[in-house]
Amino acid sequence: MQTIMLRSNARKSNTGNSFTIEVLGDSAIKDDIKASIAALEHHPSRAPRRTIIDMLNLIEKHRLTIRFAEREEAEEGLETWTFILQD
Numbered sequence: 521m522q523t524i525m526l527r528s529n530a531r532k533s534n535t536g537n538s539f540t541i542e543v544l545g546d547s548a549i550k551d552d553i554k555a556s557i558a559a560l561e562h563h564p565s566r567a568p569r570r571t572i573i574d575m576l577n578l579i580e581k582h583r584l585t586i587r588f589a590e591r592e593e594a595e596e597g598l599e600t601w602t603f604i605l606q607d
Contacts, residue, residue, distance in 0.1 A: 521606050522547040523587070526578065528571045530598035537598060538564040539571040541578070549607055553582060568599040575601060583607065 524545035531538050541563065543553045556578055557563060565571045579586060588604040 522549065523604065523606050524550060524553070524584075526553070526575055526603045526605060528568070528575060528599075528601045530568070530594040530600050532596055532598060536566060537568075538566060539568055539598075539600075540564045541571060541575055547607070549582060549584075553578060556581060572599075572601055575603065579603065579605060 522545075524543060524547045527542045527544065529540045529542055531540070541557050541560075543550055543557065560574055562570050563574065565574065584605040584607055586603055587606055588602075590602045592600045592602070594600045
């Protein structure tokens with residue numbers, strides 16, 4: 521069983537907010553998830569809800585099990601999520 525972390529990152533700029541998805545960990549599936557993230561239509565996203573929907577779709581697509589989930593408020597109320605997953 522391998523463990524990875526999927527995390528959303530929030531950034532605020534003059535042109536608006538953007539949310540990216542990052543995968544961390546040393547797992548054989550990491551490259552597959554990175555390729556899936558690159559293939560997303562709305563990445564980076566402009567809305568936090570779009571990012572969480574994309575993250576949950578990635579988890580389902582790769583048949584991962586959520587072991588831990590955490591929601592945080594980043595700078596100026598921007599929502600970020602962290603998932604610890606196992607295959």
